[in-house]
Amino acid sequence: MAVELKTIQHLCELSKLNYDEAGLEKVMGEMGDIIDLMDTIKTFDLTYDDTKDNNSISLSEVREDVPQPSFPTEKLLSNAENRDNCYVVPKVVE
Amino acid sequence: MDITRAKIRDLRKALDSKQISAAELCGEYFKNIEAGDGKVQSFITVTKEKALEMAENAQKRIDSGDVSPLTGIPLAIKDNICTDGIKTTCASKMLENFIPPYNATVIEKLNAEGYVLLGKTSMDEFAMGGSTQTSAFAKTKNPYDLERVPGGSSGGSAAAVSASFAPAALGSDTGGSIRQPASFCGVTGIKPTYGRVSRYGLVAFASSLDQIGPICSDARDCAVMLNAICAHDPHDATSSRQPVPDFTEKLGQSVSGMKIAMPKEFYSDDIDDEVKTHVMNAAKTLEAQGAKLVECSIPGLKYAIPAYYLIACAEAASNLSRFDGIKYGFRGEGRTFEELIRDSRSKGFGEEVKRRILLGNYALSSGYYDAYYKKALALKQQIIKEYNAVFDLADVILTPTAPTPAYKIGAQDNDPVKMYLADICTVTVNIASLPGISTTCGYTAEGLPVGMSVIGRRFDEQTILQCADAFEQTFAPTAPAKL
């Protein structure tokens, strides 16, 4: 099943990804095939119950509220364009 | 004999008895790397200087008698495990120049043992793939046949061990990424139970499925490695508080009376005949040692691929959102925040990573969530139930590790669906949080290794190590030709 162009465009928007025209065409085809494969799960008819998962923990296993020294600012920013101890971000447009 | 083909436990003896120094030992591996890695391309970064420094420190410990099992042992580390001050790229242009300012917990644990870092190994970009051909920097080749893939995503780690560039390596496994390359490269790799090993410092692909584990030349070395890296970690809330046993404890014990289940869905027509034959022969070998073979079924397997890809990609889409070019990683161009992050992500990520991000956002987006993501979680519960039922009847499960042996480079290019379907034998183990080990059980007519997987109950790594080891003791592996 082919995926609609507007669906792919919406996914690109959510994913913050750009494609040129040819790239978009190609990925549309690939995503169509992938989604066909994913659609096979639709015939499975059980429903999910999150209370039945076995990964819960008790409150006593949760970390205690004890602060530790923070990290050197310079080291944190070492992989970033930075100024005045801050990350530099281009203007945000609303 | 060639010391680079020795096991960790033999290297331990050689180091402790001063037959060789830690520096000389890592020098031997660097000789192999320099001679052969131009062809295999298993490393993204080789840390020779750092290694010699670490070896010298290890030697001081050895000389003073302060020795841990891995003191002075050289290891290769998959390039998605953060190493303080050493580039960690995830084989992605996005992180080409990323130098983590902190160590993963497993690295801290290995440091405490006094290990020696040989370098960072190649992988599929962000661990997304089964061929190591999506690596932006080193498209690793299979040491048994340089025209074939080493498997993936931990293909660099598996190839490095296979080619004797390292005695052991760490990999990570989200849907088979330790076991499948181990099987393609003729080595042994174990994915521990989810929660056994801390994920802190492992660059996340799919957080509910990712697990770090070792790739070694046999099960016994895997046990030694697990002893070093398994523990509860206060930095990882999903790391388990289960007591950690000595993983070498059951090695050498007879499998007599052990019940081995062989779910019929794993032996279907979709599995290569040669692969099936070798795995079934291995089962017979174990049976001959007193194990009982049990027939059973995991019907949920038919939905496993979509369930796995929906869960993994949903988590990945979210996990990879932090790569925006601002805080670290590839910074594209743009006059506004929006333009900059779009450009950074579009140019920094490779095609397969982008497809998975798109798929993940599809599964999570409004109107699709119930039909895809939630359905996949329901299937996860079902698969867990089915495995539990099997473990009521048997102690371990035996399956092929991959439907085929290592395939030719390029065979799956441009066909993501074919690539996804190839994960059928391994993904359910991650979905059900189980431990699984792959070891070589034979070679094809062309001389390619075939791997079998032994799957155990949660937190029962000891029994699958015992079973894999019992088989290994009867099997004479053929190393690839020296490069």
Next chain:
Amino acid sequence: MSAYFPTIGLETHAELSTNSKVFCTCSAEFGGTPNSRCCPVCSGLPGTLPVLNRKAVEYIIKAGYVMNCDISRFTKWDRKNYFYPDLPKAYQISQMPRPVCLAGKVKINVKGEEKEIRINRIHLEEDAGKLVHDDVNRISLADYNRCGVPLIEIVTEPDFHSADEVVAYLEKIMLLLQYAGICDCKMEQGSIRCDVNISIAPKGSNELGTRTELKNLNSLKAIAKAIEVEIERQEELLDNGERVIQQTRRFNEALGETTAMRSKEDAHDYRYFPDPDIPPIILTEEELDEIRSSIPELPEQRVARYVEQCGIKKQDADLIVSDKKICDFYEEAIQAYDNPKAVANYVTGELLRRKNLGEVDMDDLKFSGREFAQLVEFLQTDKISQSNAKAILGEMIANGGTPKDIADAQDLWIKEDSDLLAKTVDEIIANNPKAAEQYRSGDQKVFGFFMGQANKALKGLASPKAIQEYIKKKLSE
């Protein structure tokens, strides 16, 4: 009289006063140089993982109890995905289907009328960082110190119909959170902030109108004004036959108007899903009982205690309790000096008077409740005069110090010098023979005149009681 009926719902974010952040061990304290209270986890470095803070969970459970909520026995965390430069992971850890608290209620009192506001839910999440905009260079600078500070979001049902009700509710919950000891509620530091949803409908209509959302209001004054202005704007639209558009609006306090921030309703798909890094939590009855029993005395209970056990007027008790800082100060004072009525009188009469005049800053008080109590005790036991007590309090406010030391240093004690008293009063009576005669012939009113004269002349050197007794004795001779 307006032809419309407004309906308002509130989402209030309150920062919890834990020591460390909600998902890492960095300090949660306000301030600090940019990115100095950060680590690989709250800065969103690859490979890092969140580890939940138990105190934050305990605090939100307390919040639930003081707002009469049901506490979930099974609770879990979700990721809210969106890109913004103040959010380093590009998702906020929050709670969607299984928040800690559900279905509560808070009683408010508006102009003497009691009303109940229903709470829809309270969930625990993490705060985002701060952006400082540099318009000259067209960039923003991101500081993640606030990233990961624990927040609770308190969501009400649309139960408000005026700005007054909203303000009364906010004052009430701020008081509850402060008394429960879980949030300092400093609006000016952003530790409590509010989003307001407003719609209007013609009176008598059963249907709600289209709503707008006012974001990030951070003072009660701004909230009240913004609501009034937005209601007027919507009324004008409807009166002119126009439609209200569902959108997020910003309140410009200087201009007194609201302006649209964004109206692309379909742009936001947060793709909530359970955070695989944080295990869900199962809460036991024992744990909940323990947390509930550790909640300190709440405002209503304190008022009742003051009225019933201390004999304080309800009005004064309300006044003291309405400010947590004052109330804690009062508690400390009555621990030191067991005369709750006298202390209450001096707190409401002197301390609050000066606070309202801006002379006292309770956040920067130079003396303790114990020292204040000492002052009240000196006054009650005639060791100092009223006027000197005021002078001493003034000195304590300005420079600190104990009442005793100040009275010593400035010689402000009542001396009870009977010779001086006798000499002074004798002189006054002698100088005012007419008045003395008036008193003796039965005109009691002039007694006050003698008291005033004597007080003035003695300047606190004798206690009013001693002066009174001596004048009475003298005039009856």
